[in-house]
Amino acid sequence: MPKFLPRITGTEAWLTCVIALICLGLSLTTDSFLTLVNMFDILNYSAVNLIFAAGLLVVLIAGGIDISFAVGASVVQYLVAIALPGLGGGNWAMGFVLAIAFGTMLGAINAALIYHFQIISIVVTIATFNLFFGLLMFFTGGRSIYMLPDWLVTRVVVFERETAYGWAEITLPVIVMAAVLFSTWLLLRRLNLGRQLFAMGDNPEAARRLGIHIGAMHYLAFGWMGACAGIAGLMQAHYAQEIVPNALYGRELEVLAAVVLGGARLGGGRGTLLGAVLGLALVAIAQNGLNLLGTSPYAFRMIIGAIILIAIGMPSGAPAYLTRLLRRPGGPSKGVAQ
Structure with missing residues (x-):
């Protein structure tokens, strides 16, 4: 297989x-699921979550966990909106620079608390989740911002096609998402820094003895997460054409x-970008299918909880083992103790 193609693991195959099975079922039970309009709608809506996923994957590979990124993205939205008028209204270049800078700063706060005070990452990010959201609501009073620069709220359509179900469009967030995913792939698979992140997540003490600067890796992982959160926040403001303080609350x-x-291990040291994309695709398609079927939105929350429990409880080698088992001549029973 060429080196530029991703290697499919058991988890990704499953x-x-x-x-594929869910898409087949929804295409048979609904008229609008398997249409270009709906597929593009899923892609446009999921772009922000995919940007989040790229950053979170880096943190998980490094052995950490971050649940504050969605709130951090909301904070970045407001900081950018406040800073832009003083800069003459700004433009896309300035918006990206500000969003990445503010997001990286919030990520660095998490990294500093985790590394210098030796606090477990989930505890730190639970604390900063509440701290960031509390400060945001306190200073904004929960008010939304509707008066945004024209360049930010004007829809940028990079591809459109008229169909029997309406216009199918691919918008700017999808292109930005693709750029973020490619950058994350380069970091994890083509740079030495990515290998150091994997090593630290797999065994921090061994990584330290090999000369890897653990503190720098913390700042890299959570800084990358913060930068992705900042970009995602900017894209959410562009997509929604407004800034609402709790719009991203719960996305984490x-x-x-x-x-x-998608196969990322909560203990660190393992995970693939393709797996994260497929995992998010499954979640997004399930949510879209429930909406089309008229199912209560609370059912989706139950599914998310079940997914987390199943993913955590499943042994790390189970998908690959099941794949080998089904490929074995004679089916699952041959060579398996009864």
């Missing part, structure tokens, strides 16, 4: 099969479930 569970389902 996710692909499950996604969807993204965490998707990335863990």
